[in-house]
Amino acid sequence: MRERLPPLVKPATRKITLAVDVVVLSPRSDALAVLLARSAPGGRERWSLPWDAPMPGEAFEDAASRITEASLGSAPALLEQVGAFADARRHPGDADVSVGVVALTPPAELSSLASAEWFSLSALPPLAPRHRAIVDRAITVARQRVDQSPLAFRLLPPTFTLSDLQGIYELLLGRRLHKASFRRALQASYLVEPTDEWRSEGRGRPAQLFRYAPRKRRGARRGVRFDLFTEG
Amino acid sequence: MRERLPPLVKPATRKITLAVDVVVLSPRSDALAVLLARSAPGGRERWSLPWDAPMPGEAFEDAASRITEASLGSAPALLEQVGAFADARRHPGDADVSVGVVALTPPAELSSLASAEWFSLSALPPLAPRHRAIVDRAITVARQRVDQSPLAFRLLPPTFTLSDLQGIYELLLGRRLHKASFRRALQASYLVEPTDEWRSEGRGRPAQLFRYAPRKRRGARRGVRFDLFTEG
DNA sequence: GCGAATTAGTAACGAAGTGTCACTAATGTC
DNA sequence: GACATTAGTGACACTTCGTTACTAATTCGC
Structure with a gap:
C-alpha cells in the first residue's frame, strides 16, 4: 500500500454537463413554501426546481439569481450554495452534476401568468430524486444557519x-x-x-x-457547546 | 419584467471538466496542517491540493476518499463536501469546476517516499487561486461545524x-x-x-x-441565540 | 533527598442567561 | 360592557458560564 504514488499531472479528461438548481424558500400561510416550475414533458403536469446551465464565466450565485428572477419576477434576498450533487442521471434536464443553491425571499404574490407556483414543504408534488435531495439539503442548511446569520430577516x-x-x-x-x-x-x-x-x-x-438594523457587535466569545451535535 | 417566462425544457448543452479537490487537515505540532502534493511542471517545485477527476458514477465523497488515500496512505476519518468552485481556469489541472472536500485525519507520519507533505496553515506555499479559496472555505466550514458535530474527535x-x-x-x-x-x-x-x-x-x-463514547442524548431544546451572527 | 517547576484536575463563587408564570395593555366580537 | 384575543413586560427560580483558587502527581535541578 506504500508504493501507490499520486499522479503528478493528470488531465481532467471527462466532460460532463452541469446545472444550477435553485430552492427558493418563502413563508406562506404558516408554513415554509418552495417555488416549483411547471414542466409538462408528456402531457401530464410535472414540477421541478427552477434550474438552468450556468453561462460561461458566470458565478453559481449569479446564475441562481438569474434563474430565480426568471421564475419569481424578482431577485431573492439571500443566496447560498448548498453543494454539488451527482447521483447519475436523475435530473430533469439530464445534467450529470447539479450545484444546489438555496434562495430566501419575503412573501410575494406570483404573477398568474408565470409557470411557477408555491408548494408547502409538507405537500410537495413528486420531484426528480436529485431535486428531492437538494430540497432536503437546502432545508437542513437553512436550519443550521438560522442562528449563525440573520437569515430569518430575509424571509x-x-x-x-x-x-x-x-x-x-x-x-x-x-x-x-x-x-x-x-x-x-x-x-x-x-x-x-x-x-x-x-x-x-x-x-x-x-x-x-x-x-x-444591527447596531452593536458584542464580541461575545463563548465557550464550547457539546450539546448541539446533530447526529451520532 | 412580467413577461419573462422560464424555459420549460432547456438542455444543459455546455460540457465542462470537473475535478474533486481535497483539503486534508490534521493537527501537527500545535498547528493545523494541510496535506499538499508535489508537482513540478516546469522544474520549479510547486504544490497543490490532492485532486483528481471523479470516475463515472463515483460519489464525490468516495472520490475524495480515494484521492486522500493515494497521497496519505490511509483513508480519512471524516469527509465533508464544502461546495463547488468555478473561478475560470485557475485550477492546476485546468478543470472548469472543482468540488471541494474537507477531510480530517489524526496525526500520521507520511511515507518519505510519498510526494506529499504537511504544511502548517500559517505557512502555506503559493497555491493556485482556486485551491487557496477551497482551503479557506474548508477551514471556515470546519470551524462552523465544530460544535454541531463531533469533528474534533476525528482529529x-x-x-x-x-x-x-x-x-x-x-x-x-x-x-x-x-x-x-x-x-x-x-x-x-x-x-x-x-x-x-x-x-x-x-x-x-x-x-x-x-x-x-457518546452515551446520552439530551434533547437540549434551547432558545434562540442572536449573538452568534458571524458577519454583517 | 528535596524544593521548584510543570501539568492535571476540581471546588466554589458571582455574574449572566434561560424557562416559566403571571400579569398589564389594547384591540375586536358578541 | 363582558369576553376573547393578541401584544408586551416584570419577576422568580434555576441553570450555565467565566474565573479564581486551590489540590495532586510527576520531572528537573541541585
Whole structure:
C-alpha cells in the first residue's frame, strides 16, 4: 500500500454537463413554501426546481439569481450554495452534476401568468430524486444557519412585528418558542429597532413594527457547546 | 419584467471538466496542517491540493476518499463536501469546476517516499487561486461545524487526554479556552468516557486517557441565540 | 533527598442567561 | 360592557458560564 504514488499531472479528461438548481424558500400561510416550475414533458403536469446551465464565466450565485428572477419576477434576498450533487442521471434536464443553491425571499404574490407556483414543504408534488435531495439539503442548511446569520430577516418584509419574526424562527426551527425568552434575547442582541408604526391585524392589541438594523457587535466569545451535535 | 417566462425544457448543452479537490487537515505540532502534493511542471517545485477527476458514477465523497488515500496512505476519518468552485481556469489541472472536500485525519507520519507533505496553515506555499479559496472555505466550514458535530474527535487518536482534546478545539476555534469551563461542559455532555490508562508525557502530572463514547442524548431544546451572527 | 517547576484536575463563587408564570395593555366580537 | 384575543413586560427560580483558587502527581535541578 506504500508504493501507490499520486499522479503528478493528470488531465481532467471527462466532460460532463452541469446545472444550477435553485430552492427558493418563502413563508406562506404558516408554513415554509418552495417555488416549483411547471414542466409538462408528456402531457401530464410535472414540477421541478427552477434550474438552468450556468453561462460561461458566470458565478453559481449569479446564475441562481438569474434563474430565480426568471421564475419569481424578482431577485431573492439571500443566496447560498448548498453543494454539488451527482447521483447519475436523475435530473430533469439530464445534467450529470447539479450545484444546489438555496434562495430566501419575503412573501410575494406570483404573477398568474408565470409557470411557477408555491408548494408547502409538507405537500410537495413528486420531484426528480436529485431535486428531492437538494430540497432536503437546502432545508437542513437553512436550519443550521438560522442562528449563525440573520437569515430569518430575509424571509420578512422590511418592517415586521416581533410575532412575525418569532413565527419565522418557529418555522425554520420546527418548534415553538417562548415569547418572553425570545424577546429578551432579541432585545439583548441589538439587531432590530422599533419604528413608530403599529399594525392592527384583526383581533387583539396592535403590534409595533420593527426593522432589521444591527447596531452593536458584542464580541461575545463563548465557550464550547457539546450539546448541539446533530447526529451520532 | 412580467413577461419573462422560464424555459420549460432547456438542455444543459455546455460540457465542462470537473475535478474533486481535497483539503486534508490534521493537527501537527500545535498547528493545523494541510496535506499538499508535489508537482513540478516546469522544474520549479510547486504544490497543490490532492485532486483528481471523479470516475463515472463515483460519489464525490468516495472520490475524495480515494484521492486522500493515494497521497496519505490511509483513508480519512471524516469527509465533508464544502461546495463547488468555478473561478475560470485557475485550477492546476485546468478543470472548469472543482468540488471541494474537507477531510480530517489524526496525526500520521507520511511515507518519505510519498510526494506529499504537511504544511502548517500559517505557512502555506503559493497555491493556485482556486485551491487557496477551497482551503479557506474548508477551514471556515470546519470551524462552523465544530460544535454541531463531533469533528474534533476525528482529529485525535482513539484515546486521548482532555488536554489534547482542548488543544484541538483551540486550534479549530483559533482562541484559548478555559480549562475548568471546558471540562465542566464536556462532563455534562456524556461524550467521552475515561479509560484506566494514564499517560505521562515529560514533566507534570500524568493525564488520564479518554475515548470518544457518546452515551446520552439530551434533547437540549434551547432558545434562540442572536449573538452568534458571524458577519454583517 | 528535596524544593521548584510543570501539568492535571476540581471546588466554589458571582455574574449572566434561560424557562416559566403571571400579569398589564389594547384591540375586536358578541 | 363582558369576553376573547393578541401584544408586551416584570419577576422568580434555576441553570450555565467565566474565573479564581486551590489540590495532586510527576520531572528537573541541585
